[in-house]
Structures are given as C-alpha cells and as structure tokens.
Amino acid sequence: MRWALAFVSFGLLCSQQVLCTLTPDNKAKTKQKDSKYLRGPQDLDVFGLDLISPEPTAKDILMHHNAYYKDTSLRNFNSTVLGYVTPWNSHGYDVAKMFAKKFDMISPVWLQIVKQGDAYAVAGTHDVDPGWLTDVRRKGKVQQQAMMRTVKIYPRVIFDHFTDRDIKLLLSEVNERTQLNEVLIKTCKEHGFDGLVLEVWSQIAGRIDDKILYSLVLQMAKDLQKQQLRLILVIPPHRKDVPNIFGEKHMDKLYKHVHAFSLMTYDYSNVQRPGANAPLYWMRKAVENIAPTGCHDMQAKRAKILMGLNMYGNDYTPDGGGPITFGQYLELLRHVKKPLTHDERDVENFFEIKIETGRHIVFYPTLYSVHERIKLAKELGVGLSLWELGQGLDYFYDLF
Template sequence: MVTSRSLTLSILVIIILQLGTATISPSDKKPKDSKQATADAKKGPVPESVFQRNLVTRSPSASDIVAESGMYCKKIERNFTNAVLGYVTPWNNHGYDVAKTFGNKFTMISPVWLQIKRKPTGTFHITGTHDIDHEWIKDVRKRGKKSQVKIVPRVLFDGWSSDDFYALFTTGTEPKELTKTIVMSLKAYKFDGVVLEVWSQLGGQGRKALQMLVKLLGEALTKADLKFILVIPPPVSPHTGKVGNIEMDDIKQMYAYVDYFSVMTYDYSSPERPGANSPIKWVEKCIKAISTKKNERSKFLIGLNFYGYDYTSSGGHPILGKDYLDLVSKTSAIQWGDDVEEHYFEAKDKGIKHTVFYPTLYSIRQRIKLAEELGCGLAIWELGQGLDYFYDLL
C-alpha cells in the first residue's frame, strides 16, 4: 500500500537526487520513438466504449493511454444520471469542441467569460462580453438537445478591493443594484443562469453579508427562471483536516436559494506540498461536512479535475492532456496510490526528473462511483484539459 506520506517522501527523494548526482532508475528508461508514438495515436469516434475496450483498469499501461486516449465511443449517451457541469475557458480552445461533441453528457456548460465590476458611483457593469460566442452556444444547445443542456456563464468578482466589498455589504442599495445588473445581463445575452464565484475571494470573511447577497440574488434568479450555481471552497482544509472557509451552517442558510453548489474538491496539493490532486477520502469528507442526508445532496457538484500536476526539483505546475501524453510515453510504469486512489508516474525528460499526478479512467471512475453513492453531481474543471476518452465515463 502506498500512503500519502510515502508518496511525499518519494517525491522529496527525487528532488534531492535531481539536485545531486544523477542516477539511473527504471523511470529513466523510455520507449523508443515516444514522440512518434504520441503523434501516431488515433483520434475520433469508434464503435466501442472504454469499458468495452477494457481500458478502465487499475493497472493501465502507458502505451495504451497514448494509443487509446484520443478515441471515444461514437454513441454518445449519458451513463451518469445526476447533474454534470462542465467549465470551458477562452484560453483552452479544445474545450469548445468537447462541449459540442459531448453535449449530451452535460446538463450545464459554464463558459468562463464574464466579470462583474464595481464603479466608484456604486453601480455595476459586466465585462468580458467580447468573449461571448453566440454561434458556439447555438451549436452546444443543438447537439445537447436531448439533455437540454443549460449555458450558465461563470461570473467572477474580478479586481475587487476590500473597500469595494465593504461598500457592497454596508449600503442598502448596492446589493439590489448588483443583482439587477446580473439578471439583466443574463437575460440580454439569453443565458440560462449563472455560476457565481465570490466566496473564496473573501477567505471566510463577511459570511453573513455573503449569505444575504446569495439570498437576494437567488430570489431574483428564480423569479427570472434562471439557474443559480454558487462556487464554494472545500469545507475541509487540505492536509490539516480542519474546517475550511465554509461550513454546514453557511450552506443551510443558502440552500433554498441556490440550485447547485460547485465544490472545489481539487488542488489538494501544491508545489510547496507535492502529492495527489484530490484524495478520494478527502472528497468524501468535504461533502459529508456540509450535508448529512443523501436525499439533500443532489445540489452538490463534486469538483472533478481533468488536469494534473507535474513536480520537478524546481517546483511544480499544472499539466494538461497533450503534455501529459508526451511525458507518460517516457515512463516505464504507472503506479497506484491506494490511500488517495490516484495514479502517478515518474519519468525523465531532457535530463529532468518528473513526478506526475494525472487522472486516469480508473481514478475518474472511482470518483463517479463516489458521487453516485453520495447522491451528488459533478463539476468538471475544465473541458479540454483532459483526454477525450474520459467522456465515455460520464
């Protein structure tokens, strides 16, 4: 069994070795013509799903991942019956294609386009509208017709100062003005609702004021027949296990006014504390910390990362599908961490040793099963970062 402590120690050993004299290890051995193998991998729809191709395994091979990950079942039907939200960003164009191709897999798509700004006069305006792609929205809705996919853009409180928040929370008019601006903008651009990201920005401060804002906005959105998804930080802090910046009482106060809570159950580790992206036991604790009843959990969307982390002696950074495939083709073995239920591997590229944690079909399937057991939905950050055959699981 591999424990999270042993994984961390393993990574530290790699870092020390990298700083000192290089040594030969199994991870230094790479298959010949790995770049060519990546380039030659097939892509597009095929008759069989990843289940029928026997790819959902605890012991995947690097060669199978490289060869098979670009192929997905041409019969695109939902396997997961609870709500699924997929985020799409302007800086990852493949996500736009994923949303169209796999439209039936999602109940909601959230393009990360919009920001809400406060003017010194106490009024508000929406920015980022230049990123809105109406033709793409039309295509997604058309291809996702059976599932009636909703387009719910994320709105971020971008560039706000503490004075801005103070003014918002201490005046009687600004919350109503902000709510009016958001609802009118959603209606003007014919969106189906909104994903609001603000809670994490305040680091656990101003909770009562935030609750009142959520209630006010929730009532207005319901009246306008618009969906309301609130992004919330993990209720259990990574590593420490202490209470996070949101608690069950916060949820109880807002529950009736929100359609879904998008829970950020990823980024458990960091370059400062390398390791797993989202240990499955931690994910379960996060959900149970804000809800004790399964029949009330359909509003909670478990954050599911479709990216990983690449750690080296110089630190770490997120790694997306394309770069992952290049690195995984250079490893001799993919390892499984029993306690975190994630795969990881070690590889050497251009003289630099890498330790990579990245989702696999098996690790994603385990988290989908957990969501089913808990009665939750899923929120994927983000479409286009992962591998195309991941969507066969949804």
C-alpha cells in the same frame, strides 16, 4: 504512500523545467508518432475495451486517449454534470459540443463584475460566442419522455478589482446589491444565459460576518429566480487550515434558494505539498462536511452538490513544477516503460521518470481514477462539476 519515498532524494537533484511548448520540429515528430494511435469515434467504448485498470500502461493510454465511443448521447452517470470551459483552452469548446448530451450545464469562464465609478458593469462579454452557444444547445438536446431537454448555459462571474471599500458598500447596502443584480439580469437576458455561476465565497468568507455574505448570495439568488434565472454558488472544500469556511450551517441556510453548489474538490496538493490532486477519502469528507449522512433533508442537499473533478494533473520537479494539461502529460508519458503506479490510499495514479529535462513525478487523472470518483458521486447522491473541459483526455467522456 509509495510516492512519498521518491521525494526523499528528490530535492537533491538538479534539472531544468519541463518545456510546456513544443517547437515546430517537435510538433511534426509528435504528429508522426501519433498517426498509429486511435482517433475519433469508435465501435467500442472504454468498458468494452477493458481499459479501466488500477495500473494502466502508458501504451494503452497513448493508443486510446484520443478516441471515444461513437454514440456520444449515451450516459453512464445520470445525476447533474456541469462542465467548465475557459477562453484559454480552446479544445474545451470542442469538447462541450462533441459530448453536449452528457452535460446538463456548461459554464463558460467569461464574466467579471467591475466598478465604473459608482455603477456596476459586467466585463468579458467580448468572449461570448453566440454561434457556439447555439451549437452547444442544439447538440445537447435530449428527448425525455414527452419533453425536450437541452443543456443550460451558466457563465461563471467573479468580482474583479474590487477594493475593500467596494466590497463593504456592496455587502452593507441593499440598494447596491439591487443595482448589481439588475446589471447581471440584463446581461443574462441580452445573451440568453440560463443563470450564473458565482465565485465569491472563497475570496471573502472568513473576513466578514457570515450574515452579510448570506445577504449577498440570497438576494442575488432570489432576484435571479424572479426572472426565471438560476444561481450556482462555487464553494470551497473543508480543509484543516481553513475549517468550516463553508460547512453544514451554511448549507442549511442556502440550499433552498441556490440552484446548485459547485464544490472545489481539487487542488488538494501543490508545489509546497506535492502529492495526489484530489484524494478520494478527502472528496468524501468534503461532501459529508456540508451534508452529513442522516442530516435533515440530506437527499435534497446532496442532489444540489456538484462534486469537483479535476481534468488536469500536476508535474512535480526538483524546481517545483506545476499543473499540466493533456499535451504535456502525453509527452512525459512517452518515457514511461512500466504500468502507472496506483496509490491505494488516495486512489490516484502517478509515475516517476528521469529524462533530459530532469526528474518528474506526475499525477494526472486516468480512466480508473475518474471512474472511482464517479462511483463515489453515485454512492453519495451528488452531481459532478468538471474543471475543466479540454484539459483531460477525450476518452474520459465515455465514463459519464
């Protein structure tokens, strides 16, 4: 890959980390520079403006990123779309309302399961915003034939500060799981949630017998379903270093009981292994690993897979670097004078610059890379899960 050549001499350079927070003076200058760029609802979408290019220009991105098509009810992707929202990224709350009709499900990252003595409790409910939930549901209403459909709310829940003893007890005792599920159901009922997104598989799979882990997920799914609530399970993608942590056999056991599977097809690369955020061929393999072409009930299984799509990128520097969201990306993009490079193998865009803060190689989604992944989802017959709303550029949502 072309970007790999840049790393040959990358480690020989010295630089400072890119500043993630703008000073007040810089913010004022940025606002002044942004005044000439398009913003808010527009008469043409990104298709009409012909902005989807394998090698987009920095000028076009800066000009159009903050604009979007005025009819936000228009959907170009008709399979299931789940959008994650986090308390630490407030713009995500706005995005969820602005484009509510493009989503089937919203998952606020709010909740943690904790132990209080021998009892289970749900922490994080202080983040629940009833007014925002009402707005999202109201703006997400869509008339479908004779029925009114609205966006569903599935907060994500994780196990927090559980000891090995806590986990062992929960997994080995049916009555412990029953107590936990009763607490979760009560929380859903109190706040009007439609179900939960459970993130646990990556944390404990491989450390325990699969049968015990099945018991936790299946009992939770069934107990929730009895109360007209649904469970979405977060699952890891196939990797060579952790083969079959979630594979076809797991899918066969769970797919009839779990409402959907949020597949974490992002974070393929990192500071130790710089490169593309989520190569297209790898995303395809991740789906085919759990629901191979021609397998039993393939269509039903794939319809429940929500292929993960990252809305953030990575900025690699000689000191390491790390993930970046749209604000940092746009600041770096202002220094780019030529079209962004297209990596044909990974089907992603990146650019390389050397500025006062040092040298940067930046991988971040573009209209082209997002559009190619939507095309892949359509081809495979899967849905999408976006991590996370508010990290990407507003005009991305024209694509969905």
